[in-house]
Amino acid sequence: MYSLLIKNAKLIDGISDTPQAMDIAVQGNEIANIAPSIPTAAETVIDAAGKILAPGFIDLQNHSDSYWQIFDNPSLEGMVSQGYTTLIVGNCGASLAPLLNRDSLLAMQKWHTLEAVNVNWQTFGEFLNALGRQKLACNVGSMVGYSTLRRGLVGDQIRSLESEELESLKKILSDSLKAGAFGLSSGLSYSHEIIISELELFQLAKIIKDHNALFSVHLRSEGRDVVEAADEVLDIAANTGVNLKISHLKVRGEENWPRFPELLEKIETAYHRGINIHFDAYPYDTVWQVLYSYLPKWAIEGGRSAMLRHFADPVQKNKILTYLNNSGVKFPSVMVASTTNKLNFAGKTIGQIAKNLETSSEQAVIHIVQNGGSEVMVFEKNLNSDQVTQLVMHPLSFIGTDGAGFSLNEKSRLVHPRCFGSATKFLRQMISGGGLSLGQAIKKLTSGPAKKIGLEKRGEIKVGNFADLVIFDKSTVGDKATYENPYQFSSGIEYVFVNGQEVFGGQPTGKLPGYVLRKN
Ligand SMILES: [Zn+2]
Incomplete structure (x- = not known):
């Protein structure tokens, strides 16, 4: 007797392109049998006639940790409801570890006041153990964050590392990888990483390569200098052989869109030269980001306290305003999604806020950054939708949400709809004639990312693999979340199983069968 039997499904196993009519039996956390007809009894039987059965989706680009959802909302509803396992x-x-001192925690503080948090770990291994005690709906693994590491070593100081500091950073990175981190992630455009030299990156990339782990990079620029930014990391990958993933690849800003073909060509050429390069993308033309990142680099170097000092100096403030004026960003149409301090700005455009404050949009940007607290998030529609489609369909891409698993009850702030609808929006596009077969589309959500990061026994439906499964209706699957009302589950996702247990069946079940994943 099996624990679960799914009958009459159209199986898309994550590898092959053509669906097959199959029954699938699960015993405990494992796929036990796959055959055209399985007569054996089971505790739970699901008739999936006419429905697609696919491997659970894998998101390599997730932020459920920095938005604290793995602690506040372990059901990770926004993720399981779109098929992520x-x-x-x-x-x-x-990343949430390793924590070399209290400052390293500040690097990932988003929305959450840390006073309320019981942080009972320091090393990466201790963090994974804490996560294991926590219980989660999805399987969760983690990268080591470079800002977290660097901030732990030198705090808010923006400078190159002394040689002994670099040695200690290399040692901690190496220890974290040994403890089960899947690789190193870098946020090169953020305040604590802006000045990191290519040489420093190169030395770290060598360590990542030695551990056969992943180097995941948020590029230094996604606008005017996006091609040079990609060149920088492709160069590091060419010289070290490291497994490279560019995070949320895109070209921001209409004036920069013409650089897109050159960017793709660089990446494709690198791939054909043998560089292990892939990227993830989400199927939306609007970005969600911290408002301070629109300020000039010099103004954000040194973190929030240095930035506030610049605002207080009339000469510096004027320089910032001039920079914003010439940035080409259409600030009046940028929408505030959330602020740390409650300002009642969520859902309003900067144009509307500026009007209420009787000031310019650029002045309003400074006002909101200054008064909104550590984390003001905005939506800006600045991507070319044809380019976005090319990215999600590209042979080297995976679908990454770049989001977090929020609960429907959250609602106190707007989040990007990609947190609820990335996979389902992508599937709907492809099913409606988007250019990829369903099998090819599923691969980008399953076996593709699993292979990239070296996940064993997941991303493919086969006997002996973990029973991470999604059953959906091809005719109705799609996203519903919008910018104005993101808290909506997708349509057409009927069942989601993690390690053999149902975490979603039209509604979240509240079960928390996810495992903490360690790279071996
Ligand atoms: Zn990023």
């Missing part, structure tokens, strides 16, 4: 967190330079 495995999340890799610790991205864009910010």
